[in-house]
Amino acid sequence: MITAKNITKIYKTGVIETHALRNVSFAVEEGEFVAIMGPSGSGKSTLMHIIGVLDNPTSGEYFLDGKNISKLSEKDLADIRKDKIGFVFQSFNLLPRATVLRNVMLPLVYANVDKEERRKIAEKALLDVGLSEDHWLHRSNEISGGQMQRVAIARALVNNPSLILADEPTGNLDTQTGEMVMKTFQQLNIKEKHTIVLITHDQNVANHAKRIIEIRDGVIQKDQKNKKQIIIK
Amino acid sequence: MIFSDLLEEAFSALTVNKVRSGLTILGIVIGIGSVIAMVAIGQGAQDSIQDSIKSIGSNLIMVRPGFQRGSGGVRSGRGSAQTLTQKDADSIAKEIPLAQSVAPEISRSYQVTAKSKNTNTRTIGTVALYSKIRNIEMETGSFISDQNVRSLSRVAVIGPTTALDLFGEGSNPIGNKIRINRIDFTIIGVTKAKGESGFGSSDDIIYLPISTAQRFLANDDYVSMISIQTENQEEMTMLQEQITELLLRRHNIGDPTLADFSVVNQADIVETASSIAKTFTILLASIAGISLIVGGIGIMNMMLTTVTERTREIGLRKAIGAQKRDISTQFLMESVILTFFGGLIGIILGAGISFAVEKLANISTNISLSSVFLAFCVSAVIGIVFGYYPAKRAAGFNPIEALRYE
Known part of the structure; x- marks a missing residue:
């Protein structure tokens, strides 16, 4: 599914070069639930941007679904994001003025899915993340943080992505709501067989995943199966 | 992205901050509104100028005397010279087939008395065709006939203002006598009111048979003007040339610049007046247009x-x-x-302003469909021009930085 080979990313600010990632290599198989863990400044966000096809690596190769996308144009990258990746952000990034349903349908607008079909897909995604029908027509700023994040997850699901990419999804939530969101991820992984990559600095959050990749100073420190996985019932 | 999605997205974005959107379009509303109103007022002025020129008659060529020829001596003003005669008019009618109707006239002002009242007014001695060429319609009675001209009848047709001055309101002047230069004329008709044409009132006037006027009032056969009408507008220029040529020949003048008459094409007058009005309209519209640009900058700022x-x-x-x-x-x-939407509201505002101007200031206005259409196009173009830069800027954002933006 995902193969990263010797990925290096260097940021240049004037004459100073910052090595955000150094020769990072790993692979994620279909159906996995991987947490990429590291403190701030470890390069995990840069890695997420590259996995999420928002950015190109300086060197190395990145394959998504067998396709080398480290050298694609901006336009092609947008197409890949549209078809293959579902993003979940720390700050939800919902459109505040739009209803829950409309927020979830948004990616389908860019995928040119026709209107009736959009609604069907969005409704199914909302049910999958456990958001009942009476919230659908609320504006997205009228619901709780936990609900907002689940709306955002539903939005990530609608284009049936190969990969769901979550960046600190519980960072803005209290522990209890965070648990609820993590449960949603686990269920999507177990029941719907979605591949999930989760970026976090929080060991507790990472412990919900099946596998944990630890990264520090742009280098992978540890990459192993999570033996102590917390499964939320 | 399909069009209806674009519309939906745009509407929902604009309605979030209704006050701001409203204030922003105000600039466009005022801009388009004033352009529409100014063009309507200018167009109205142009139309009324053209109407009053056309009320003299259509497809008209007027021949007037020019300078008296001859070197030295006291020269009188242009148009006052006695160089055109009845014979000139007759030969135009006879020799130029394009000249379908020819009406010579002799015009002079006299003191006119009727019973107890008197007034000073312009008399025009002319022929029957004059009423056809100059669009004169009768209120009561009839116009001068060819028979009147042939038999030197002492008859007169008066304008409504003259009728009012001499006989008072509501009276029927037909059959009454008026005295001009100690000669009595019987009134045979009153013309319909035409209003001011800008070239002297055609309501305060007395028409007489030309022969009578020449014989009893002027004592000569000079004419003050010859009006010639043709059927097709396209023939106007050719007719003008033929008349000039004929008169030069008749007056034995070799050099056209020394002509002792002038031939004026009515189309030229209309054109000149129209171009003045047009310049005036453009001036007004471009002043109003400045506010449109300011409005556009407002849009850009908001975007x-x-x-x-x-x-x-x-x-x-x-x-x-x-x-x-x-x-x-x-x-x-x-x-x-x-x-x-700014354009739409602006058009309504502009229509309102021109309506108010028409009602309150009594200036005729004309909102042409083309100016409305143009206003629509202009407002759309302003949207594109002033929205382009912000839109391009938005599209150029780096997604990573944009997502991090606080």
Whole structure:
């Protein structure tokens, strides 16, 4: 599914070069639930941007679904994001003025899915993340943080992505709501067989995943199966 | 992204901040409104000028005396010379087939008395055809006939103002006598009111048979003007040339610049007057147009603010697969919708202003369909022009930075 080979990313600010990632290599198989863990400044966000096809690596190769996308144009990258990746952000990034349903349908607008079909897909995604029908027509700023994040997850699901990419999804939530969101991820992984990559600095959050990749100073420190996985019932 | 989605997105974005959107389009509303109103007033002026020129008659060529020829001596003013005669008029009618109707006239002012009242007014001695050429319609009675001209009848046709001055309101002057230069004339008709034409009132006037006027009032056969009408507008220029040529020949003048008459084409007068009115309209419209540009800058300003405010939204849209083009068309759509509605309201405002001007200031206005159509196009173009830069800026955002934007 995902193969990263010797990925290096260097940021240049004037004459100073910052090595955000150094020769990072790993692979994620279909159906996995991987947490990429590291403190701030470890390069995990840069890695997420590259996995999420928002950015190109300086060197190395990145394959998504067998396709080398480290050298694609901006336009092609947008197409890949549209078809293959579902993003979940720390700050939800919902459109505040739009209803829950409309927020979830948004990616389908860019995928040119026709209107009736959009609604069907969005409704199914909302049910999958456990958001009942009476919230659908609320504006997205009228619901709780936990609900907002689940709306955002539903939005990530609608284009049936190969990969769901979550960046600190519980960072803005209290522990209890965070648990609820993590449960949603686990269920999507177990029941719907979605591949999930989760970026976090929080060991507790990472412990919900099946596998944990630890990264520090742009280098992978540890990459192993999570033996102590917390499964939320 | 399909069009209806674009519309939906744009509308929902604009209605979030209704006050701001409203204030922003106010610039366009005022701009378009004043352009529409100014063009309507200018157009109205142009129309009324043309109407009053055309009320003299249509497809008209007028021949007037020019300078008295001859070197030295006291020269009188242009047009006052006695160089055109009845024979000139007759030969135009006879020798130029294009000249379908020819009406010579002799015009002079006299003191006119009727019973107890008297007035000073212009008399025109002319022929029957004059009423046809100059669009004179009768209120009561009839115009001078060919028979009147042949038999030197002492009859007169008077204008409604003259009738009012001499006989008072509501009276029927027909059959009454008026005295001009100690000669009695019987009134045989009253013309319909025509209003001021800008070339002297054609309501305060007395028409007499030309022969009578020449014999009893002027004592010569000079004429003050010859009006010639043709059927087709296309023949006007050719007719003008033929008349000039004929008269030069008749007056034995070799050099056209020394002509002792002038031939004026009515189309030229209309054109000159129209071009003055047009210049005036353009001047008004371009002053109003400045406010449109200011309005457009207002739109650009608001769109730039919006783009900055919605940086994260743009980042999100890009993250979920929006292409640059999707983002730029969305913002462009928003500005075009703003200017479109601004234009729409502006047209209504402009129509309101010109209506008010027409009612209150009594100036005729004319809102032409083309100016409305143009206003629509202009407002859409302003939306595109002033929305382009903000939209391009939005589309150029880096999704990673845009998502991090606080």
